[in-house]
Amino acid sequence: MFEILNIDLPSQRVRVQHGGEGPPLLLLHSEANTSAWSEFHEQLATDFEVFAPIHPGFGGEETPNWLVDVSDLAFHYKDLMSSLGLDRPLVVGTSIGAWIATDLAIHFSSLLKGLVLFGPIGLRPNEPLPDLFIMQLPEAFTYLADSLDGSLVDPMTGNAELATAVWTDLATQARLMWKRGYDPRLRMRAHHVDCPMMVAAGGQDRLTPLSYVEQYAELFGASLTIVDDAGHLVPLDQPAAAAALVNSFYLTLEN
Amino acid sequence: MELYAFHLMPYPNIDPKVREKYSSAWVVYPNSEYDPVLGQQLYGEYLDQLAFADTIGFDAVVVNEHHQNAYGLMPSPNIMAAALIDRTQNAKIAILGNGIALRDNPLRVAEEVAMLDVMSGGRVLSGFVRGIGAEYHSMGLDPTRSRSRFFEAHDLIVKAWTEPGPFSWDGENYQFRYVNVWPRPLQQPHPPIIVPSQGSAETLKWGAEHRYPLVCTFVPMERLKQFYDRYRQYASEDFGYEAGPEQFGFTSIVYVHPDGEEAAAAEIEPHIRYFKERAFTLPLPTFFPPGYTAPESYKTRIEIARELAASGGPTLTAGEPLIGSPEQIGERLEKNLAACGAGTLMAQFQVGDMPHDKVMRSMELFGSEVMPYLSRNKVVS
Numbered sequence: 339m340f341e342i343l344n345i346d347l348p349s350q351r352v353r354v355q356h357g358g359e360g361p362p363l364l365l366l367h368s369e370a371n372t373s374a375w376s377e378f379h380e381q382l383a384t385d386f387e388v389f390a391p392i393h394p395g396f397g398g399e400e401t402p403n404w405l406v407d408v409s410d411l412a413f414h415y416k417d418l419m420s421s422l423g424l425d426r427p428l429v430v431g432t433s434i435g436a437w438i439a440t441d442l443a444i445h446f447s448s449l450l451k452g453l454v455l456f457g458p459i460g461l462r463p464n465e466p467l468p469d470l471f472i473m474q475l476p477e478a479f480t481y482l483a484d485s486l487d488g489s490l491v492d493p494m495t496g497n498a499e500l501a502t503a504v505w506t507d508l509a510t511q512a513r514l515m516w517k518r519g520y521d522p523r524l525r526m527r528a529h530h531v532d533c534p535m536m537v538a539a540g541g542q543d544r545l546t547p548l549s550y551v552e553q554y555a556e557l558f559g560a561s562l563t564i565v566d567d568a569g570h571l572v573p574l575d576q577p578a579a580a581a582a583l584v585n586s587f588y589l590t591l592e593n
Numbered sequence: 594m595e596l597y598a599f600h601l602m603p604y605p606n607i608d609p610k611v612r613e614k615y616s617s618a619w620v621v622y623p624n625s626e627y628d629p630v631l632g633q634q635l636y637g638e639y640l641d642q643l644a645f646a647d648t649i650g651f652d653a654v655v656v657n658e659h660h661q662n663a664y665g666l667m668p669s670p671n672i673m674a675a676a677l678i679d680r681t682q683n684a685k686i687a688i689l690g691n692g693i694a695l696r697d698n699p700l701r702v703a704e705e706v707a708m709l710d711v712m713s714g715g716r717v718l719s720g721f722v723r724g725i726g727a728e729y730h731s732m733g734l735d736p737t738r739s740r741s742r743f744f745e746a747h748d749l750i751v752k753a754w755t756e757p758g759p760f761s762w763d764g765e766n767y768q769f770r771y772v773n774v775w776p777r778p779l780q781q782p783h784p785p786i787i788v789p790s791q792g793s794a795e796t797l798k799w800g801a802e803h804r805y806p807l808v809c810t811f812v813p814m815e816r817l818k819q820f821y822d823r824y825r826q827y828a829s830e831d832f833g834y835e836a837g838p839e840q841f842g843f844t845s846i847v848y849v850h851p852d853g854e855e856a857a858a859a860e861i862e863p864h865i866r867y868f869k870e871r872a873f874t875l876p877l878p879t880f881f882p883p884g885y886t887a888p889e890s891y892k893t894r895i896e897i898a899r900e901l902a903a904s905g906g907p908t909l910t911a912g913e914p915l916i917g918s919p920e921q922i923g924e925r926l927e928k929n930l931a932a933c934g935a936g937t938l939m940a941q942f943q944v945g946d947m948p949h950d951k952v953m954r955s956m957e958l959f960g961s962e963v964m965p966y967l968s969r970n971k972v973v974s
């Protein structure tokens with residue numbers, strides 16, 4: 339069960355899915371129309387009070403003009419935390435959401451309890467990552483999660499509404515990642531993160547190689563967990579296992 | 594009516610065995626397949642064809658801009674325009690267009706087009722385009738900025754041409770402390786601006802607002818009529834004027850054969866097929882990368898793709914081809930222009946891998962027989 343909160347921020351109005359009870363948890367979603375309340379949210383809501391905002395320019399909304407790079411979203415979510423009165427939430431992010439979470443921690447580490455990152459991106463890879471923008475949507479899905487059904491977004495035979503929603507998410511991702519799919523400043527700024535961090539990646543991740551997440555975890559001094567039978571978007575493929583990881587990480591912070 | 598000679602300058606030797614390994618002849622088709630020695634010959638032939646259009650009385654010759662592909666070998670249309678200045682006497686040189694949104698420095702376009710206008714004695718028609726989606730892949734440019742960059746680059750270039758410099762420009766996409774373009778264009782207030790479009794409502798309205806002629810390439814007649822009607826509607830309802838035929842043009846493939854339609858069709862068919870199957874194919878994410886257009890327009894694009902697939906694939910014949918005897922072509926040309934209320938035909942004589950001698954034979958017949966027909970019937974003055 340969840341409700342929708344509409345919060346007005348200096349950047350723009352944000353829609354927040356809110357449900358569950360417990361310590362506050364800010365959940366930053368991944369790409370490809372995956373922002374909706376899901377099994378993963380439901381699992382988290384049994385132990386946390388979950389706040390799951392829709393990123394500006396995602397969920398069917400056109401890319402806003404003010405959005406230039408990922409740091410704009412870090413400040414946007416700092417404003418959201420203030421507005422909601424969240425006291426040191428645990429921040430959980432997947433893929434692009436994990437990148438936003440990392441940048442949020444770089445700027446406002448002291449306001450956060452800790453970070454759980456599933457399939458983070460944003461670090462400069464040794465080799466270019468696959469180019470989702472030039473792929474047909476069903477092919478792009480195969481790089482993201484096994485549980486996504488590509489046939490639904492086939493432009494010729496699938497659901498045109500759904501294909502447009504996925505394409506619109508990709509558009510905002512293009513604003514953030516087209517020229518450079520990473521932030522060269524992350525490496526230099528990594529030491530500003532001084533809250534605990536955990537990285538998890540799918541054992542069958544096709545988007546980022548294992549060496550990539552290893553570098554990511556090492557850079558931020560985070561632990562790394564590999565989740566079996568999961569692609570890049572771990573919470574989509576393994577919602578229960580992902581939620582259990584979040585829980586056990588939280589318990590280590592309490593002790 | 595005005596006649597323009599349209600050219601894409603395609604690469605005619607796309608090897609089907611290599612091509613089938615790639616999704617498109619754009620962006621990812623390897624340039625190791627390009628033979629520069631053949632390339633030199635092709636540029637010579639293609640420029641000769643456009644120069645010949647001038648000698649048989651065409652009002653303009655047309656060049657355009659596409660990047661990293663085997664479909665059209667004019668990444669810099671201004672270089673081709675420069676090459677045409679001394680090869681032509683009377684024809685206007687229509688650059689359709691410069692992809693102004695693709696440039697990090699639009700003042701370079703203002704400078705180059707002004708140079709061309711001065712050098713040609715005021716014969717330049719200056720088209721401005723956003724560049725199709727493929728160019729954003731090829732140029733590493735964020736497609737979500739395309740519309741905003743296009744409109745701002747246009748405003749900047751026109752101001753650079755018309756207002757005394759130096760002045761400063763502080764826009765969302767472009768910033769210049771000093772805008773002071775030398776040379777200024779010869780034509781006053783500036784070279785005529787033309788808008789090639791794929792018919793997005795936003796562009797149609799903007800074109801109507803500025804009274805810029807609209808030209809379309811490979812658009813089926815039914816859609817063409819819709820686009821023109823919408824433009825005319827914007828003109829009369831929003832901007833208080835009636836848009837005349839001189840504000841509309843479209844491209845048709847033209848192939849003239851003394852023995853009429855059947856013989857002409859048999860001869861041009863393999864070249865159209867080459868063009869369609871090997872050169873023209875653009876997968877949707879290449880043609881419309883994320884953010885290139887508004888979500889609603891993307892949905893329309895999906896619908897168009899489905900319509901085209903249902904009707905047998907994207908047809909080059911969509912642009913109402915003029916294939917047949919000189920009389921057949923003359924009659925059909927009149928009819929097509931009247932059907933949509935257009936005043937400019939952009940004739941594409943060279944198609945796909947059509948060799949030079951074949952193109953020239955068709956053009957010669959156009960000059961010796963279609964042109965006199967059009968004069969007799971007062972289609973052209």
